[in-house]
Every structure is written in C-alpha cells, then in structure tokens.
Amino acid sequence: MSRHSFDFGPAGQVRVMSAWTPAQVKTEVEWALERFAEVLPEDLGTGILIKPNMNNDLAALIGNSTDLRVLCSLIEALKNRGYHRIQVADGSNVGVHRRGINTFARLRIDKLVPRYGVSILDLNQDGGVPVPLQAGARPKIARAIMDAEFLISVPKIKTHAEAGLSCALKNWVGICTGQDKREMHRDLGRNIMAINEVVKPDLILVDGLVGMEGNGPGDGEPFRLGHLMMSTEAFTNDVVACRLVGMPIERVPYLEHAIHAGLVSQELLEQSAAQVPMLRQIKHAPQRSRLAELSEARSLNWLKLAVRPLVDDPRVSQLAYKAGIIQDRYSLQDDSITGLRLRKDKCDDCGACAEVCPTHLSAEEIGVKTEPEDCIQCLYCWWACPQEALELEGQLHFMEAHAARYKEQVEALCS
Numbered sequence: 001m002s003r004h005s006f007d008f009g010p011a012g013q014v015r016v017m018s019a020w021t022p023a024q025v026k027t028e029v030e031w032a033l034e035r036f037a038e039v040l041p042e043d044l045g046t047g048i049l050i051k052p053n054m055n056n057d058l059a060a061l062i063g064n065s066t067d068l069r070v071l072c073s074l075i076e077a078l079k080n081r082g083y084h085r086i087q088v089a090d091g092s093n094v095g096v097h098r099r100g101i102n103t104f105a106r107l108r109i110d111k112l113v114p115r116y117g118v119s120i121l122d123l124n125q126d127g128g129v130p131v132p133l134q135a136g137a138r139p140k141i142a143r144a145i146m147d148a149e150f151l152i153s154v155p156k157i158k159t160h161a162e163a164g165l166s167c168a169l170k171n172w173v174g175i176c177t178g179q180d181k182r183e184m185h186r187d188l189g190r191n192i193m194a195i196n197e198v199v200k201p202d203l204i205l206v207d208g209l210v211g212m213e214g215n216g217p218g219d220g221e222p223f224r225l226g227h228l229m230m231s232t233e234a235f236t237n238d239v240v241a242c243r244l245v246g247m248p249i250e251r252v253p254y255l256e257h258a259i260h261a262g263l264v265s266q267e268l269l270e271q272s273a274a275q276v277p278m279l280r281q282i283k284h285a286p287q288r289s290r291l292a293e294l295s296e297a298r299s300l301n302w303l304k305l306a307v308r309p310l311v312d313d314p315r316v317s318q319l320a321y322k323a324g325i326i327q328d329r330y331s332l333q334d335d336s337i338t339g340l341r342l343r344k345d346k347c348d349d350c351g352a353c354a355e356v357c358p359t360h361l362s363a364e365e366i367g368v369k370t371e372p373e374d375c376i377q378c379l380y381c382w383w384a385c386p387q388e389a390l391e392l393e394g395q396l397h398f399m400e401a402h403a404a405r406y407k408e409q410v411e412a413l414c415s
C-alpha cells in the first residue's frame, strides 16, 4: 500500500492513499482524517453533512456512485472522534428525480447509513435558495447545504461526456434541487466553477476505488484505480485528480475557466505536473453527438417537453441511446432482492467477495450470515463473484440491464 502527501502552499494539501479492501479503506480514511485534524470542528456537536455522489442507480463497482466501503469508513472515523450529528445528503440526477426513482434504496444507502444512527436527506426534496450563477442560470441550492455547519464532499472519479471529468467540483451539481440542475447546463463549465465559489466543502474524500472511463458518467466502462484522496480545496483536488488519471486540463472546461478566473494558479499546475504520479491513463469520453448537444439547447425546451412522453417509452429511449442522444435508460421496477445464499459447491474460496463487502463480512460469512444487522444486501459480493456461487433470493429487475452490461467487467476488476 502507498501514501503520497502533496503540499501546494496556498492551494492546500492533498493526500493520496492506495486501498481496496474494507479494512484498508478504513485504515486509510482514519490516517488521512488524522492528517486533516486541524480543519475538523472543535465542537463535537457540530452538524456534519456528507454529500456523496449518487448520480444514478448504477452501483459503485460499476464506477458511477460513491462506494459504501468509503462512506461507512468515513462515518465510522467521524463517530470514533465523537461527532454525533452526521447526515448523508444528495440529490440524484434530473432523470432519476423526474421518474421518482429512489437511489437511496437502490444503492442501499438507506440500509447502511441508519446502522450508524446517521440520518439521510434527499436534497431533491429539500427547500432551496435561488443563487445567480453564469449565463442567466439561477438554480436553487438545497437549504441543508446552505445551512450546513461542516460539509464533506465524497465524489467519485469518472469521465463525463460534457464536463470531461467528474470529481469534487462536478459533484457540486448535485447540491441543486430537483430539476433545477438543468439550469447548470446553460453553460455547464462556467456554472460548475461558479457554484463552487458560492458554497465550498470543508473537506473532500475522493472515492477512487472504482472509476469510470469512456462514455461516462452513465454509460462508460468501470476500472479499478484502488485509491482514495483527501483534501480541503476543490479546485486543487480536481487538478490532482486529473493528473492521477492522465486527464489533460484542457479537456475539462470548468478547470479551464478556473485558470482564466485565477482560481487555479500556474504554480499549482506546474507543481502538480512535477509531483503527482499518473496512476492510470483513462480513456476519455468520446465527442458528444450533435443531437446530444442539441438536446441541451434551451431554445428547444418546448420540443423536449413535447416528446418526453415518447422518450419514456423503452423502445424510443433505446433508439435515443443508440443515436447517442442519451446515456441513461431507467427501469421503474425496483429490485425485490431479499437475500443471498452461498453455494459452497461452486465457491473456490477466491475471497473476492470479502474484499468488497462494506459490512466487513469474511468470505466464510458472506451468503451465510444474512440477517439485516450483518448484510445490507448491497450485492457487491455478488457483483464480484466470478463463480456464480452467490445465489440471489428475489429478482434484480432494474439491475438486470446493469448486470447484462457490466457483470463480467466487475468480476474482472475485482479478481
């Protein structure tokens, strides 16, 4: 395992740690938190709001949403320090919100977080405060974010067809309530920069265990990066994130704007280029189709609204997906998984399942200890198992399409 510390002077410090198993993630989060102890609130009664990335209902091992191993390690580390007013809050993307899909349930955050006595808040349902940004955008930012006493952002590292890369700065699009996120697309690059000037996280913990490359954030390919990163300054954080995955700054419009606005200094760019190692050269997102760009045009909003009932038809959305107009296709049918059982005759004791279990079950316990206090049915073990040794009770439903597309890739990256 490796640890890197970078001190960029006024641009702040960044820690990068390798990790994969739940025990390693826990150790590294504790270690990094200790390094940033001076920024943590002195008053243990301070309200701490953790904002993960729950963009949609793709599980963390596919590279889209924040990994539960990271989330529970952070909560445990904070609770170990005595903080007791902790909340996990996010608002999923506009497609998820419009369809009424509950990502807290689909991603099992609703089963994980209450185990620690921590509450959950859907920012899409929260009252909002309108904030003027760029290009006439005036999205409402969730009241809970505006009022937060201490904010921790827990983003993912993934490519983004429109924004180049999604990490801490892009994670802040999720603080806009409901359909107000569309406002950001009036000029996404400038608005990502601007919203990060309005509200700043106090601490950032990047989930770089599994990322997404190619056509992200909803239709790319997962890859194992096996790293975490902690910092306090979102612009610095994302410059370092770009460096770690070989993403040129000029492919990330909001960082380009930040350089021109003086929010990212030349000194930081030079220092990070000289000091930060590239862990992986990720595949960039492909050029967006002209149709996809047109679909964001505000002047065509009337047309978008008019054809929306059509687009909700799975056959039409399949066509729109094939034409590159949309990335995400949603099923309204939640899964009905009630448990999973180990088939000992199929298991070869590889241990891949235990390396991803956020509740720290061992390979001998997975599929055996199935009570709710042991297993939150996140199915990470099932995604990782290459032998089909974990049999599901209930139906995958919405996850069927995810599994058809990604199961083999997840097995490979977990092996």
Ligand code: SF4
Binding pocket: 340, 356, 357, 358, 359, 360, 361, 366, 367, 374, 375, 376, 377, 378, 379, 380, 381, 382
């Ligand atoms: S045993 Fe499997 S489904 Fe249960 S919590 Fe662990 S990884 Fe998730």
Ligand code: SF4
Binding pocket: 342, 346, 347, 348, 349, 350, 351, 352, 353, 354, 363, 384, 385, 386, 387, 388, 389, 390
């Ligand atoms: S991943 Fe599958 S095969 Fe490997 S130990 Fe777990 S249940 Fe057995």
